[in-house]
Amino acid sequence: MNDTSTRGQVHIRCSQCGVFTINSEHCESCGALLSVVKQRKLVREKRDLELQKREREKGPSAIELQIKKMQQHRFWVVRAFSEVIYMSWVVAMAVGGFIAWILAAIIA
Ligand SMILES: [Zn+2]
Structure with missing residues (x-):
């Protein structure tokens, strides 16, 4: 058992320059990010921010x-009318939220 030096090592080929890098998330040659998990995380974070x-x-x-x-x-009259619309909109939102809550409670 003298192969412990290579055990647990991850060889990753850089997609930018083709150089193999061992046990590193960044390319030794060009510094590109190699970890696919990290790349996906970065993409997701960027999308969330946008x-x-x-x-x-x-x-x-x-x-x-x-x-x-x-x-x-x-x-x-318009102001009173807008009050009525606003109130019914708020009520509709509350009822919608309540129904969503009930549905979530039933499913869960
Ligand atoms: Zn590279």
Whole structure:
């Protein structure tokens, strides 16, 4: 048993330059990231960040903007109407959330 020196070693071929690197996550020749797990993690993190960024840029939804506009309307009738729409929207959201919660409870 004198092959312990090679045991547990991982030879990874660099996809960038073709050089074999032993037991390292980075290429010895060009420094490229070799660990596939790490590469996937990086890609996933980047995608999550982009999703969060897009979510922030989107801001409030169209219906929220419309309701906000109506709430500042000079006719009180429109403002009252917007209150009604807003309340029913909030109730619809609450009911939707409740149904989702019930469904989740049933499935789980
Ligand atoms: Zn390389």
